[in-house]
Amino acid sequence: MTETTAPIGMVEYLLAFADDEHLMGQQHTEWIGVAPFLEEDLAFSSIGQDELGHAVQLYELVLELDGTEATDEAIDGLAYRRPAAHYRSSTLAEYVTTDWAEALVRHWLYDTVEELRWQLVVDSAHQPLADVAARARREESFHRRHADALLDPLLRSTDSRSRLLTALDSVGPHLPSLLDAPSGERGAVTIGAASAPLASVGPEVATAIETRFDRAVPEPWTTPATAGRTQRDPGFGALMARMLEVLDFDPDATW
Amino acid sequence: MAVYEVFLKPEGKDGYRHAGAIDAADDELALVLAREAYARRAEGARLWVVDRRHIVEGDAEFVGPNADKPHRHHDGAAVAARRKIQREAAGPDEPAP
Numbered sequence: 001m002t003e004t005t006a007p008i009g010m011v012e013y014l015l016a017f018a019d020d021e022h023l024m025g026q027q028h029t030e031w032i033g034v035a036p037f038l039e040e041d042l043a044f045s046s047i048g049q050d051e052l053g054h055a056v057q058l059y060e061l062v063l064e065l066d067g068t069e070a071t072d073e074a075i076d077g078l079a080y081r082r083p084a085a086h087y088r089s090s091t092l093a094e095y096v097t098t099d100w101a102e103a104l105v106r107h108w109l110y111d112t113v114e115e116l117r118w119q120l121v122v123d124s125a126h127q128p129l130a131d132v133a134a135r136a137r138r139e140e141s142f143h144r145r146h147a148d149a150l151l152d153p154l155l156r157s158t159d160s161r162s163r164l165l166t167a168l169d170s171v172g173p174h175l176p177s178l179l180d181a182p183s184g185e186r187g188a189v190t191i192g193a194a195s196a197p198l199a200s201v202g203p204e205v206a207t208a209i210e211t212r213f214d215r216a217v218p219e220p221w222t223t224p225a226t227a228g229r230t231q232r233d234p235g236f237g238a239l240m241a242r243m244l245e246v247l248d249f250d251p252d253a254t255w
Numbered sequence: 256m257a258v259y260e261v262f263l264k265p266e267g268k269d270g271y272r273h274a275g276a277i278d279a280a281d282d283e284l285a286l287v288l289a290r291e292a293y294a295r296r297a298e299g300a301r302l303w304v305v306d307r308r309h310i311v312e313g314d315a316e317f318v319g320p321n322a323d324k325p326h327r328h329h330d331g332a333a334v335a336a337r338r339k340i341q342r343e344a345a346g347p348d349e350p351a352p
Contacts, residue, residue, distance in 0.1 A: 039277055043291035142290075149287040153280040 009184025010126065010193060011062055012088060015078075016182035016229055017117065018058035019089035022079050024110055025051030026243060027093070027103075036100055043146060044107070050139045055079065057132045064128065072255070080244055084232050088182045091233035092174035101160075101167035108147035109171055112208050113178055115140045116201040125192035151212065168213055172221045175205070179224035199224040258307040259285040261292070263299030271303055282306070 028048030035041040059078045060070040068074055092110060097103055118137045124130040154160040179199045188194045202222035209217045256278045262271040274293045279285035285304040294302055325333070 037278060039279070039288040039292050042295070043288050046291045046295050142287075145283075146287045146291075149281075149284040152283065 009187035010191075011065055012182045012184035013188040013193070014058050014062045014065070014129070014184075016088035016090075016185075018055050018062065018078070019087050020093045020110075020178070021051045021058060021114075022055035023089050023093040023239065025049065025053075025055055026239070027096070028107065031100075031103060040150075044103075047107070047143050047146060050143065054132070054136050054139075057136075061126075061128050061132065076247075080240070080247065084236060084240070085230065087232065087236070088229040089232075089236075090174065090178040090180065090229060091231075092171070092178045094233035094236045094239060095174060096235035096239055097170075099167065099170075101163045102170055104147065104150060104154075105164060105167040106171045106174075108144070108151060108212070109175065109205075109209070110178070111140060111143040111147055113175075113198075113201060113205055115144055116204060117198055120194045120196055120198065120201075124194060126188075129193060148212075155213070165213065165215060168209075168215070172209075172218070175221045176223055176225040177227075177229070179222065180227060180229050181224065182229045256280055257285075259289065259304040260307055260310065261289045262303040262305070263294060264301040264303075265298075266300040271301075274298070276307070277304070279304075 025048045028051060029045045031048075032041050032045040035044050056075055059075045062078060063070040063074050092106065097106070115137070118133045118140060121129050122133040122137060124133065151164070154164060179202055181197050181199060185194070185197050189197060202224065206217040206222045209215070209221075257280075259277050259279055261274045261277055263274045264271045274289075277285060277289050277292055279288055282304070285306075286302065289302060289304050293299070321327075
């Protein structure tokens with residue numbers, strides 16, 4: 001370990017963000033080839049790549065705090081090789097769906113929160129995090145615009161609107177897990193690494209959902225969970241196994 | 256869905272070039288999808304999308320007859336050819352004194 005001014009909780013705080021980005025990016029890219037039309041295949045996977053890029057940068061910050069060189073192997077170690085209980089991802093990013101309406105609503109909701117999440121750290125006292133946030137925010141505004149561009153026409157049509165509202169009912173209950181604070185969050189706010197806890201964006205997210213879907217938001221959706229992101233969604237194991245399938249096929253391969 | 260034609264303009268003085276086409280439900284979706292389909296690897300700095308129905312086309316029958324009017328070309332080929340004939344008719348240049 002090298003000397004660092006950041007408290008150890010900062011690692012947990014960053015891991016929660018990194019794990020969300022990693023799993024969300026992975027799940028978006030899995031739509032390549034099976035999204036409803038070719039152009040969307042490309043766009044959705046490309047957005048997934050952006051999220052994976054954010055995850056890499058956040059894992060690098062974790063390794064930096066840990067005094068470990070950020071090699072590809074070290075980043076893969078954090079991304080793929082921790083015990084399930086050590087992940088700090090939200091069930092919103094973990095749960096698996098094969099329904100396009102759900103994938104699209106989750107994309108919109110996740111990116112709505114993510115945009116606000118970056119805003120909380122754009123003036124971070126932890127300068128490397130502020131630097132990552134500055135770039136990520138530019139990409140996030142596009143991600144939201146992409147989701148809105150799809151939702152605009154789809155919500156105008158009766159059939160697709162009803163499918164999207166059904167999807168919203170499946171995705172919304174995962175919002176508390178996204179707003180749940182990992183154990184390092186309080187410390188991160190104390191030292192000014194973040195301007196506020198993520199749960200503070202709850203009311204703004206509720207308003208955004210109501211405006212977007214023209215529908216009331218049940219209060220439990222914006223009430224943060226209190227598990228400290230220590231519990232995995234039932235789908236986590238299968239998702240991780242799918243990701244490791246190729247890596248484990250030849251563990252010594254050079255990529 | 257409508258078909259949109261996609262144009263990209265690189266950084267600098269070069270103009271817009273046709274990049275391809277895309278299916279989209281409206282203008283905004285066309286922009287968003289074209290950005291990822293045609294410009295995700297920084298192929299351009301600016302982007303136009305045009306609903307194909309808004310393009311006014313002159314077809315081959317309309318434009319074609321202009322293909323057969325060499326007198327409208329001013330690349331100097333005809334003049335160069337005439338001067339070559341005159342030079343050859345005049346015989347080899349006299350050696351310099």
